[in-house]
Each structure stands twice: as C-alpha cells, then as structure tokens.
Amino acid sequence: MSDLRPNGARGKVGAHSEDEGEHAEREPQQPQRPERELIERAQQGDHQAFEVLLRRYQRRVLSLIARLLSRPAEVEDVAQQVFLKVYLALPRFDFRAAFSTWLYRVAVNECYDHLRRQRAQKSPGGSEIAVGELEELDRLAARPSRPADDPLRRLELRQTVEQLLRRLSPEDRVLLTLKEMEGFSTREIADLLKLKENTVKVRLFRVRKRLLEIHRRLRKREEGRGA
Amino acid sequence: MKCSKAERLWEDWLGGSAPPELERHLAECPRCREQAQALQKTSAWLALLEQESPELSLSFWPRLWLQESEAQADFWAALAAVARPATAALSLALLLFLLALWGLPQGAEPATAVVGDPQPYWEEVAGADSPGNGEPNRDQVVLTLVSYSEASR
Numbered sequence: 420m421s422d423l424r425p426n427g428a429r430g431k432v433g434a435h436s437e438d439e440g441e442h443a444e445r446e447p448q449q450p451q452r453p454e455r456e457l458i459e460r461a462q463q464g465d466h467q468a469f470e471v472l473l474r475r476y477q478r479r480v481l482s483l484i485a486r487l488l489s490r491p492a493e494v495e496d497v498a499q500q501v502f503l504k505v506y507l508a509l510p511r512f513d514f515r516a517a518f519s520t521w522l523y524r525v526a527v528n529e530c531y532d533h534l535r536r537q538r539a540q541k542s543p544g545g546s547e548i549a550v551g552e553l554e555e556l557d558r559l560a561a562r563p564s565r566p567a568d569d570p571l572r573r574l575e576l577r578q579t580v581e582q583l584l585r586r587l588s589p590e591d592r593v594l595l596t597l598k599e600m601e602g603f604s605t606r607e608i609a610d611l612l613k614l615k616e617n618t619v620k621v622r623l624f625r626v627r628k629r630l631l632e633i634h635r636r637l638r639k640r641e642e643g644r645g646a
Numbered sequence: 647m648k649c650s651k652a653e654r655l656w657e658d659w660l661g662g663s664a665p666p667e668l669e670r671h672l673a674e675c676p677r678c679r680e681q682a683q684a685l686q687k688t689s690a691w692l693a694l695l696e697q698e699s700p701e702l703s704l705s706f707w708p709r710l711w712l713q714e715s716e717a718q719a720d721f722w723a724a725l726a727a728v729a730r731p732a733t734a735a736l737s738l739a740l741l742l743f744l745l746a747l748w749g750l751p752q753g754a755e756p757a758t759a760v761v762g763d764p765q766p767y768w769e770e771v772a773g774a775d776s777p778g779n780g781e782p783n784r785d786q787v788v789l790t791l792v793s794y795s796e797a798s799r
C-alpha cells in the first residue's frame with residue numbers, strides 16, 4: 420500500500436510521522452509526535468490529538484476539496500463533514516492502510532456526494548463561453564510554458580477551463596483533478612479509489628478525450644453562433 | 647504495436663515515462679501523434695487552474711466539536727430508541743428466568759448480581775418510565791416498538 424502523505428514536490432505540509440516503517444523520513448527541525456500515538460489517542464476521544472493529527476493534512480485536504488468543488492464558499496462546509504466523518508469513524512480505523520489514504524478517500528467520497536447533489540439541483544450548462552477563449556485553449560499546447568501573460572486574460576482562460584470541467588461527470592472530474600492538479604500518481608489514485616492501476620490509466624485517457632470532445636463541441640457551437 | 651494498445655500508455659507518456667515501443671509507434675503513426683498532441687492540451691489546460699490553498703476560519707474547530715457533540719447525542723437517542731424495547735424484552739426474559747428458578751427445588755441462588763445492577767445507562771438517556779417495571783406483555787412491547795420507530799423518524 421503506497422502512502423499518500425504530502426511529499427516535497429507537492430506539499431508545503433511537512434506531514435511525516437516517525438513510525439511508518441522503512442521509508443519514514445524525519446523532519447530535521449522539530450520532533451513530531453508519532454502519528455500512531457495521535458491516532459490512538461484520538462480514537463479514545465482526545466479532541467486535541469485529533470486536531471494535531473488533522474492539521475498535518477489539513478492543507479492538502481482543503482486544496483483537494485477546493486479543486487474538486489471549485490466553489491470556495493462550500494469548501495469549509497465540506498471539510499467539516501469530512502473531518503467529522505473521519506473522527507466518528509476513527510475508532511474503526513485499524514492501521515492496515517496509511518491514515519492519509521483513508522483520510523483522502525473520505526474526502527474524495529464526500530466531494531463525489533456533494534458534486535452529485537449539485538448536479539441533481541441544476542444542470543451545468545447555461546453559462547456563456549466566449550469563442551476567443553476556446554480558440555486560445557486550442558493553441559495553448561504549443562506554448563504551454565507561458566500561457567497568457569496578461570493576468571486578466573489568464574483569469575478568463577481559467578474560467579473557461581472550469582466551465583469545461585464542470586461539464587464532466589463528478590467521477591471524471593475527480594479523477595482528472597487528482598492526477599493533474601493534486602499530483603497524485605496513478606498508483607496512488609488506484610489505492611485511493613480501490614481500482615487497478617491500469618484501469619485508472621485507461622480511464623484517465625478517456626476522461627481527457629471527453630474533455631477534448633466537450634471543448635470541440637462548444638467551440639463549434641460558439642462559432643455557429645458568431646456566424 | 648497496435649494503436650489500441652496505446653490506451654493505457656498515454657498516462658505514462660504524459661508523465662514522461664512511456665515505453666520505447668510507444669515512442670517508436672508515434673514515429674510512424676500520424677493518428678497517434680495527433681492524439682498525443684491533443685492529450686497534452688488537456689494537461690496544459692489544467693495547469694492554468696493553479697490556486698492557493700484555502701485557509702480554515704477560526705471557528706472551524708469549535709464548530710466541528712459542536713457538530714460532533716450533536717452527532718453523538720443523535721447516536722445515543724437512536725440507541726435509546728432501540729434499547730428501550732430491548733430493555734423490555736430483557737426484563738421479560740429475566741422475569742421468566744426468576745420464575746423458573748422459583749419453580750426449581752431450593753438451593754439455586756438467584757442471580758443477585760444482575761438484579762442489583764444499577765440502572766442501565768440507556769434508561770438514563772431515555773428518561774421517563776421504564777418498561778422494565780411491572781410485567782410487560784406482548785402488546786406493550788409491540789406498542790413501544792411502534793411508538794419509538796415513529797418517534798425516531
């Protein structure tokens with residue numbers, strides 16, 4: 420079982436505990452209380468231990484939720500649900516999986532539920548997408564290092580991408596976000612979602628194709644309108 | 647290599663670790679080259695979405711623990727709803743057991759430890775009348791079950 424603790428490449432979070440086997444890295448500056456001890460104390464109802472434990476993962480969980488939902492106002496509420504569920508289910512945690520894997524899994528599932536409810540409430544369509552942005556997105560791959568220097572332009576492009584993502588199913592969106600924005604490896608995603616790694620790879624390929632197809636259709640539609 | 651085999655190799659290719667056979671295939675298959683370019687675009691799009699990690703408000707943890715105590719209260723209430731009919735059934739069983747002991751020739755000690763136990767916690771939580779007092783009949787038990795399943799809705 421791979422461990423999904425935030426690593427140096429992604430993380431500002433120094434969430435390394437000292438009791439996790441051969442790969443345990445030690446934080447040079449300050450000794451941390453072993454994760455296992457914190458979990459065991461939290462399992463017995465120690466609120467403070469739980470807060471210390473969750474603070475180690477808080478940033479990554481929050482950014483995961485924020486990116487999956489793309490609605491800042493809802494992030495804290497969903498995070499609250501995630502943390503509460505984790506706390507209430509903690510007595511049943513048996514240390515067989517890494518705590519981080521388990522935590523992110525709860526977070527991803529909560530986001531799924533949230534996205535599904537959102538979807539049931541209203542359809543994602545409606546909002547306008549300008550053809551200029553869609554065209555620019557098409558050209559983006561040619562110079563991916565410097566997309567739109569103008570911050571306003573960049574914001575517009577970003578909003579267009581968000582519009583595209585919103586048209587994906589929650590499952591597709593979660594998968595692509597985990598890979599592209601949260602920097603999870605396909606192996607880690609497989610652990611998280613309890614899938615085979617090859618399944619994750621093939622699904623990611625299909626999600627990308629669907630995103631391209633959404634983009635193509637919108638562009639065609641907007642061009643038709645302009646004509 | 648067939649084009650269809652590339653399906654599960656693209657993700658590695660995007661991450662810069664594709665097997666040489668895919669590279670060789672790309673050199674000779676224009677369709678897959680086009681595919682590769684298109685897939686790269688999706689990565690470039692998502693790279694635009696970098697955003698800062700949100701911070702939690704100061705009230706996050708206090709609110710969480712408030713919610714937690716409410717959730718625990720709900721749990722005990724639900725347990726009490728289940729436990730009261732269970733108490734009734736338990737009392738009935740105990741009563742029958744004691745009656746059976748009476749019927750036996752003397753010598754068998756009644757289970758005083760059980761009788762002397764303090765009031766079970768679920769009765770404290772549920773409050774009010776305990777169906778354990780007096781002899782509950784079947785109708786009473788059924789009635790309790792029904793009223794509780796309604797109340798807990």
Ligand SMILES: [Zn+2]
Binds near residue numbers: 649675678
């Ligand atoms: Zn091919």
